Amino acid sequence: MAKRFVIGSERVNVSSILYLLKDTFTLFGMLFVLAVVVANTPSAFAHGEAADEPFLKNMTTAFFNVSVSPTEIEVGEPVKVTGSVKILETWPHTLETPEIASIMPVVPGPVFVLKERFVNGTAAIGSFFAQKGGIYEFEMELVGKEPGDWHVHPGIAVYGTGTLIGPGEWVTVKPSAEPFSFPLTLLSGETIELSTYGGAFAWWWSFAGFVLGVAWILYWTTNKRTVTNLAVTVQLPVNDDAPDIGLITPRDHMWMNVIVGVTLVMLVVGWTYATSNAPVRWPQQTDWFTPEFISSGEKMAEAQASGATYDEASETLEMKVQVTNVVESDIELKQLTIAMATFVNGPEAEQAKAGPRDFVGRLEVQPDGPIAPGETKELTLTVSSQIFGAERLIPTQAPQQFIGAVLRFENGNDGHELVTVRSNVVPTQFRSTYLP
């Protein structure tokens, strides 16, 4: 019986499905399969980005120095989102090469409005030209519009790929005594309230047209019966409106001319009003620009990853990196950034400064300490963090078993360099699975 239900190249028609449903045995079988599938599906993640494949996050971009503050405001008050994102040199060849990008807040709908946005110091109303290796420093000002607890992330949308998101922070927006308002100054000097401007007119104008349409329909549907008309029309050619029989009479023509006349008058009056009310009208504006170059810092280290392992049970990543100091002063590895997560080789105070707390963890470096000028060391970087599982950052059985990461080296005099490394990842244990 179950053989009847074949999806794919074989035809599934209504009768075969009914046949199938009659068969209660098959029905229970299907329910059982459904239950098994549901039970084996990983539970929903807090953020949509966890559903993305790991390479989409760790090989594409790295977000650092992200700050979202303050985290408690009232409706109408501002929140600043600042930080940097680097489009990595490890950008996967399976995605389109990055050329156009747009940085925006990633929030659940317009619960905030975006009032200011700068990319590398330039006011950005839309998109900009981007490239592999580019560093983009952003500064956005949001204003609270809807009360609630909202998770606010910065994100970078890359043409052909989609929106890649950075670390998030919870922001509480409390109701305010003042209702939300959005004043906007037109070039004419007039200030409008953007939340409502032109909305009532759009509705009443459309509604007026609707009333004319309803008049047109009611004229025909109330005066003429469908069933009696059908009995006649089936016996006439389709181009015959039969005024002699009474299908469409001169009186019908007269009234329809009246409605068309009213429609045209309304259109002319509306057009005249709208264009004199807004005499200066522009096409929608585009400003795509090339952001000023931001350097990865002075050259101080050469680093190459020579392999990594990942233990899924303890969510521990261990990566070996060969580092050569190529400057005259001591350097030290301070941070490791993977996608939206930053791991800090330092105490809690330094970790707290590195970004939203849920996306920051501790980096352990072995052997720790400065690397002398000219010295080459093999460092073992170890990170144990729940971010790996929650955000699904590390691939365990992917077609490209690699991760991309950014190392931050510092030399004691405020100099730093960001170095991108790429490493393959081998899981330390393999789970047997019964479903793909």
Add this chain to the structure above:
Amino acid sequence: MATETTTVTDIADAAERQRRLELKELLNKKYKWVDWKWDLVFWTTAVFVVAGAADITKQLFAGDWDFWTDWKDPQWWPVVTAFATIIIPSTLQYIQWTAWRFPTGATYTACCLFFAAWVGRYFQWDLAATYPMNFVWPASVVCAGILMDWTLMKTKSFILTSLIGAHVWAIAVWAYNYVPLAAFLQPAHFMDHVVTVADVQGIAYIRSQTPEYLRLIERGALRSFLGETQYVSLAFAGTAAFAGYWIGQFIGRYLAVWPIRRYLKTM
């Protein structure tokens, strides 16, 4: 010979006159159960089916252009909207004209669509997703529907309606909705730029998954036609609407009516 021919024609004419008199009687026949109550149920039920078909077709082909003011541009919006919105009105014109000689199909569809679009925008977009209505108001095609039904009533021909009515449709859809749009095309100061009010809405009301570069709007190109993009676009919109009209006729003839006829024959 001549008189004989006249007689034959006279007889044929008389028979045809008689047939049409009988049809007139048939038209005014009173049925016991099938009166205005049947029509009321029929027209009301059809509202939801037609509204659904028209709304889905519009969202499929012209989704974002209809959703946001900052997509309602001079170049793309008139073309895709004219094409997307004429399909189901054409289908309904075919059905209502052939079945009842009602020149109402386009207007009926337009009114159903008006209802569905505003209900959807208000409850889903404004109340649930908090996008203000003045950013997401839908375009209305009722005015265009009236003019296209009028064209069918005057020409009594689907071919002529597709040739004349489709162009009327394209211009009417654009002109009617340009009236509420005009205010949103005014230039304003925002983020150190001068941009239109519609642009400000697009930037400020965050769409995380619809980045700005995805907007298919006029951005300036070599094909600028001395800056008169709007008129070139409208001419092309008429052609696109013509194609849409015949897709609608196809749906009406082969997907909607033909299966019903076949079903009726088997009864």
